[in-house]
Amino acid sequence: MRTEELINKYSDRLTENDMDALSIILKNKNIIGSLNSKEISDFVYTSPAGLTRLAKKLNFNGFTEFKYFLKNDVEKSKDIAPNHMEILVNDMNDTLKLMKQTNLRPLVTAIHDANRVYVYGTGWGEKRAAELLARNFLAYDKPLFLIPSYTELLWVLNDITENDLLFIISFSGENKNLVKSLKKIRLKNVPYISITPLSNNTLSSSATYNLYYSNTNLNISDVPGTEYNYFSPLELVADALFRYYMDTYSK
Template identity: 35%
Template sequence: MNLEALINKYYDQLNSNDLHVISYISQNIELCKDKTVTEIAKYCNVSPSTIIRTTKKLSFDGYSEFRYFLKEEADRIKETKVPNNQYFNSSVILKDVKETIKLFEQDKSLEKIYQLFLESNRIFAYGTGYGQNLMLKEFSRCLLNHNIYLNIIPSKTELELISQTITPNDLLLVASLSGNMKSIDSMIKNIAVRQVPMVSVTVFSRNELAYLANYNLYYQVSNLNKVSQLNNSSFVTLNLVLSLLYEGFINYVRED
């Protein structure tokens, strides 16, 4: 299992400090693979004990085992790295991008979603994985330009708490890949029962999350890796549909 897959597997157990540490390490694997826990802690501006706790949340016995994993991860990346741009095939990503734009343009419920952004007392957003959460954070940053605050729900624990207090005057946006709700099924159903307006953002397929949501936004992902549940374009097109949603909302506000 690679680092990205581990992050997704244990995402609900990770707090903001854990995600900060993992984000730095994942972007600097070659640098970190030979460093001590103290050195990594200095890079991340946290304590060594924080690093150790984070590695244990990822199922490692301690930092020594994690560092060995990082060395293997660095070697794996080198082996799979494309040596020359001539081997890069952009046709799959381009197809996904075009299909995602087409799906968005065909959506008949966009104005209702835009109106919910303006009228809701509170707007919450939950990503079912690490990558989905990152895309939602970028979307949240964009909305702040227009004084709209998107409350990012950081983990399943907070989602459970919010599911008990969220009201029909609020709005929930849920970003997922497959729409599989195994780990959050009861919470999403409880929110739906409370008649809270819900917008799902998933791949174009029949899925339980889309079924429960009031409004559905879709993005296209081809050649999905069955092991990691990711491919080169999964976050590209998720980011695209959220960007389209933002641009559409801004134009809607200007015309209103």
């Protein structure tokens, strides 16, 4: 039995927090086996005791047994050719679930009430999502100011105030320049919305508001260190947030 099938089998025992933790574990199955219980619990925002309770809900004696099951699942999956269309559907469905679990009212209220709203994306895919956000909100008479690069982000941080709002979209949430900028953002008490994949990262851990999406890296190349990240679920988050804004602030 695959891990996903096991979760479905015992889904009636699982809380939303359990599902959030399992979502992170599933996306990082390849590295879970190399981490100890404390490292894993920090990674999924719970405690070692919480991991044990979660494992028992899945009918294991403890988390060590669950971890061994995960390791075997990873080994078995290496022999199975991935279905990339199925991966896309799963990522989109998981992202919709994450959006539905998020209380979006405070986010759209912050957007509506802010004097100025800025949007910064760290890379190509993130900038596309930023442009989509700006385009959608422009149609609703709520202009969002696109920040084209890190240099311009530094300019904005000189003048931004606690009455403004900043979107930061990042794949890793660990960009070195970005982490430095977060210190200035916190010092100025500027509220910001982070949009990242569902993971434990510096950007989301200190954000005022968080939005997450599900993302599965595609193993296209055998060259070590080569990543192929695709951003359809991220753009789904941008679209869904705007639609919720429209539902909340109907013209």
